[in-house]
Amino acid sequence: MVFNARTDLAELRALRGGLDSNAAPFYDPAHVLDSALRIVKSNSGLIDEVEKWALYEQIVVAAYDTGDVTTGNSYLDQILAKFPPKDSSRSSRLLGLQFESTGQFDKAVEVYEAALAKDESNIGLHKRIITALRAQGRKQEAIEGLVRYLDVFMSDIEGWLELSSLYLGELMYQQAAFCLEEVILLRPSNHLYHLRYADILFSFGQVELALKHYCRALELCTDNVRAFYGIRTSILALASKNDKGRGTQVDVETRDSLKKLAEEQLSSLYAKAGKDAATINTILKAWIQERA
Amino acid sequence: MYLDPAIRDWVLFPIMIVMVLVGVLRHHATQLMSSMPKSDLKGVRETQALMRGRLLRSLGAFDIPYPAFQARKQYLTTQFATTNFIKNPNQTGPSNPMSDPAGMEMMMEGMKKNMMMLVPQTVIMSWITFFFSGFVLIKLPFPLTVRFKAMLQRGVETFDMDVTWVSSLSWYFLNLFGLKSIYTLILGEDNAADGTKDMAQMQMNPMQQPQQDMSKIFQSEKEFLDLSDHQSVLVGVEERLLAKYGRTIGG
Numbered sequence: 345m346v347f348n349a350r351t352d353l354a355e356l357r358a359l360r361g362g363l364d365s366n367a368a369p370f371y372d373p374a375h376v377l378d379s380a381l382r383i384v385k386s387n388s389g390l391i392d393e394v395e396k397w398a399l400y401e402q403i404v405v406a407a408y409d410t411g412d413v414t415t416g417n418s419y420l421d422q423i424l425a426k427f428p429p430k431d432s433s434r435s436s437r438l439l440g441l442q443f444e445s446t447g448q449f450d451k452a453v454e455v456y457e458a459a460l461a462k463d464e465s466n467i468g469l470h471k472r473i474i475t476a477l478r479a480q481g482r483k484q485e486a487i488e489g490l491v492r493y494l495d496v497f498m499s500d501i502e503g504w505l506e507l508s509s510l511y512l513g514e515l516m517y518q519q520a521a522f523c524l525e526e527v528i529l530l531r532p533s534n535h536l537y538h539l540r541y542a543d544i545l546f547s548f549g550q551v552e553l554a555l556k557h558y559c560r561a562l563e564l565c566t567d568n569v570r571a572f573y574g575i576r577t578s579i580l581a582l583a584s585k586n587d588k589g590r591g592t593q594v595d596v597e598t599r600d601s602l603k604k605l606a607e608e609q610l611s612s613l614y615a616k617a618g619k620d621a622a623t624i625n626t627i628l629k630a631w632i633q634e635r636a
Numbered sequence: 637m638y639l640d641p642a643i644r645d646w647v648l649f650p651i652m653i654v655m656v657l658v659g660v661l662r663h664h665a666t667q668l669m670s671s672m673p674k675s676d677l678k679g680v681r682e683t684q685a686l687m688r689g690r691l692l693r694s695l696g697a698f699d700i701p702y703p704a705f706q707a708r709k710q711y712l713t714t715q716f717a718t719t720n721f722i723k724n725p726n727q728t729g730p731s732n733p734m735s736d737p738a739g740m741e742m743m744m745e746g747m748k749k750n751m752m753m754l755v756p757q758t759v760i761m762s763w764i765t766f767f768f769s770g771f772v773l774i775k776l777p778f779p780l781t782v783r784f785k786a787m788l789q790r791g792v793e794t795f796d797m798d799v800t801w802v803s804s805l806s807w808y809f810l811n812l813f814g815l816k817s818i819y820t821l822i823l824g825e826d827n828a829a830d831g832t833k834d835m836a837q838m839q840m841n842p843m844q845q846p847q848q849d850m851s852k853i854f855q856s857e858k859e860f861l862d863l864s865d866h867q868s869v870l871v872g873v874e875e876r877l878l879a880k881y882g883r884t885i886g887g
Contacts, residue, residue: 498681499691528696529691529692529700560873601883
């Protein structure tokens with residue numbers, strides 16, 4: 345892969361803008377570590393002193409994410425030397441990360457809470473405490489902590505998504521659905537959240553509502569294969585529950601048209617696929633005919 | 637009229653260089669002095685609760701199912717009627733900056749900024765009037781009316797010299813308003829060296845109303861919420877979807 349310093353630097357800058365923003369690329373820790381290390385070591389004039397420290401921070405986090413503790417520790421020592429943790433909540437967060445990477449969660453939480461005492465509305469520190477709890481497997485406490493956090497920071501999408509995944513781990517579907525509703529309120533035009541919400545609804549039995557949300561996801565994102573699968577599966581589930589279709593929100597005619605649409609679109613989309621098209625298409629045809 | 641080139645070398649350039657340097661100094665001093673804005677949890681919670689109420693009234697709320705919307709509407713309207721989200725539940729009326737620590741911080745910041753701007757300006761002005769008065773410095777390229785003579789030719793009271801010849805104090809004012817682009821070149825965007833922004837802020841500050849009364853705001857938010865309705869986007873989504881693919885129901 346060709347190493348292009350400028351595009352990599354642009355990617356790293358976009359990542360610093362936060363993973364929820366629209367321009368953020370997919371976060372691949374190994375790639376981030378690699379490109380950031382190369383930029384930092386190349387000593388070119390692309391970065392100035394201020395950006396260098398931001399890149400160091402990204403290197404430390406990516407190194408701990410990929411398990412490369414030695415690199416992380418060496419760069420962290422440089423950061424801590426320049427920005428001692430007692431003055432900076434950002435370095436406290438990285439110091440706590442170091443403790444977490446070696447499994448010393450109690451010490452990490454101590455560091456975070458000490459830093460929080462000085463700057464109580466720092467979102468990163470709150471989140472690190474909750475992830476430390478989750479990493480130790482203390483799920484109930486993590487849920488409680490996260491609920492308290494979200495009581496204050498109600499518009500934090502990452503937080504709501506994390507809480508919904510925690511609830512799903514405990515099979516608390518209704519609560520997970522509530523979290524996804526908050527996320528949809530905050531980002532109504534994002535089809536992925538509708539898809540996830542529909543999946544959760546289907547899982548605890550609200551198949552009709554799930555169907556509607558699959559349709560909405562498709563409306564927002566044409567030819568979304570997962571949504572087509574969702575539509576067909578929910579229609580079949582509805583059919584097996586209630587044959588006449590009376591008393592439901594979606595009548596039989598609509599359901600049939602939707603099912604036909606889903607099947608035909610799926611077949612045509614997969615037919616356009618490249619190499620393994622033959623195997624996949626046979627499997628798809630068999631699946632469609634099986635429960636027709 | 638012919639001016640001594642020594643004037644240009646020893647007055648024009650030094651004044652400009654001094655102003656640029658003082659501006660850079662001011663920028664760095666402001667950066668050193670400005671403290672991080674301290675926000676507390678209760679304040680954040682207050683603003684976020686209001687935002688959540690507004691979100692529920694917005695178009696985005698049509699994407700969640702009706703029972704979910706109803707549940708949230710009920711919860712928020714009952715909560716906004718109480719003092720649950722309000723940061724200082726005991727205060728009545730608009731908050732007094734003297735008592736509210738956050739307001740006090742804001743006032744201190746404003747005062748610090750004003751000092752930063754005022755002191756260099758007065759110092760440089762007095763320096764110029766002390767050392768560089770009594771002669772004209774530059775010729776303005778545009779004509780002016782005779783009324784400006786008194787202001788722009790302060791040290792040189794002649795009767796029939798052109799108004800376009802002006803003294804060094806007017807060169808100072810020209811620089812004050814004109815060096816903004818040079819500061820942007822040297823210090824990057826959003827620098828604190830420019831005097832005009834501070835002057836505009838000074839004029840805005842006396843007109844700023846005191847901290848709003850939070851309970852009234854929550855009250856009005858609650859009323860808006862009570863009036864809000866919900867037209868679920870999920871109604872008719874199947875027809876719209878089929879139409880998108882060029883089909884109809886039954887087709």
